[in-house]
Amino acid sequence: MKTHHQILIIGGGTAGIMTGAQLQKKDKNLDIAIIEPTEIHYYQPAWTLVGAGAYDYKKTAKPMSSVMPDGITWIKDKATGFDPEKNTVTTEKKGAITYDFLVVAPGLAYDFSLVPGLGEAMDKGVVCSNYTNPEHTWEVIKNFKGGTALFTQPTTPIKCGGAPQKIMYLAESHFRKSGVRKKTDVIFATGGTVIFGVKEVAKTLMEVVDRKDINLRFHHKLVAVDSDKQIAWYEMGKDITSGGCVVISGNEATDLKLDENFQYNYKDVKVTRDGNRYGIHYDMLHTAPPSVAPKFVKDSVLVNDAGWVDVNHQTMQHNKFPNIFSLGDVAALPTAKTGAAIRKQVPIVVDNISLLITQHKMGDMSYNGYSSCPLVTDYGKMVLAEFDYNNNFIPDPKLKQMFISDSSKEHWRLWMLKKYGLPYLYWNKMLKGKNV
Structure with a gap:
């Protein structure tokens, strides 16, 4: 196998395949x-719907060979390290591969050690995640008989920051259908301070929270999970002023004024206190x-x-090594890690690399931090949060063609876009290197 390539891309996910396909087209x-070591390419955005029983998991997977662009060499191997001074990437089986230009887009890795107990609990019993096994999520939601339904997220960056709350809105709807809602408290515990960073969208989501009677708990930093006792342990992201906030249940709390910095729509669920930790x-x-970032990236000079x-x-050019670019979830870009962000990042990386090859100069395209979170708020309803680095709400003008005048509001047409439109565009346009 050839050990030198003009352009070497690490990762056969959305970013890697799109970048390769667009460069090839150019x-x-x-x-x-x-x-890329794996045999299967997943369309992960649909996993939210899989977890709510609204999408077939099998339809989210295709063989990697079917999405690999024609004319591109697929090195079925794992990257293990970098030597940027020598323009080299080391791999598990094939050894060193050299390049003129490198694109680093391997996506994220999960590190369960950051929340002790979560790794053992994950995808077993009543603990689930759309990120790892959406089919198990649907089993848990379907079989839920009432009690405290806790939706939460770690404080590390995650793929699509909206995902942990989308499944909650759908689950709440399902609980109504299955008749368990009246004996259920739905809780969203987040390390953040607001439900969403974009004002226009947060306003709509707070209306959804009111309609669905969901308890929000802010400043809640998930630090451990005890799956035997079914307790999620939190530390508070800011000091609790005495007499201000209700974070623990029990009589001593009932007379206190609720501090909406910490909680909204308080529900008296069982909480255990242990030192400075609160266990829901x-x-x-x-x-x-x-x-x-995957270990081989995290341990590198990049x-x-x-x-x-x-x-x-x-x-998206590396700050130290000018012939290296990175995009997608692994790049240090202060925006949401979504496929929509990648859609806007790819053309800029492609333009820069092709101009560096042909004219030895960078292009003048600039990425403004565009990302989008399709926030499913119910079966048949969605809000589309599109925003830039400064959290400005910047809706795509193309939505007007779908007769959607304000995508910060719930709309069934946006649900149709999520369920049918976006997967079609993904497989047939984005991965084929066409601009969407």
Whole structure:
């Protein structure tokens, strides 16, 4: 096998395949290779719907060979390290591969050690995650008989920050259908301070929270899970002023004023206190796994202090090694880690690499941090949060063609887009290198 390629891409996910396909379209003669060990490519955005029984899991998977762009070499191997001074990537089986340009897009890895107990509990019994096994999530939701339904997330960056709450809105609807809602408290515990960072969208989501009678708990940093006792342990992200907030149940709390910095729509569920930790007792738990860059990336010279690939926020070019680019979930870009963000990042990376090859200069395209979170709020309803680095709400003008005048409001047409439109565009346009 050839050990040198003009362009080497690490990762056969959304970012890697799209970048390869668009580069290939631009110039058929480029010598491009993609390093990707897995045989299956998943359309993960649909996993939210799988977890709510509204999408077939099998339809989210296709053989990797079917999405690998024609004319690109697929190196079925694991990348294990970098030597950027020598333009080399080491791999598990094939050894060293050299490149002229490198694109680092391996996606995220999960590090369960960051929340002790979660790894053992994950995808077993009443603990579930759409990120790891959405079919198990649906089993848990279907079989739930009432009690405390706890939806939470770690404080690490995760794929699509909206995902931990979308499944909650759908689960709440299902609990109504299955007749267990009246004996259920639905709780959303997050390390954040607001339900969503974009004002226009947060306003709509708070209306959904009111309609569905959901208890929000802010500043809740998930630190451990005890699956035997069914307790999720939290530390508070800011000091609890005495007499201000109700974080523990029990009589001493009943007379206190509720501090909406901490809680909204208080529900008196069982909470155990242990030192500075608060344990919420759950009858079902859905969470996102703590996410980090894959080990071979995190241990390399390519990352910043936070452990993500250190790139320019506008061009995705590495801040130290000019022939290396990174995009997608592993890049140190202060925006949401979503496929929608990748859709806007790819053309800029492609433009820059092809101009560097042909004219030895960078292009003038600039990434503004665009990302989007399709927030499913109910069966048949969705809000589309599109935003930039500054959390400005920036809806796509194309939505007007779908007769959606305000995508910060719930709409059934947006649900149709999520369930049918986006998967079609993904498989047939995005992965084929067409601009959408």
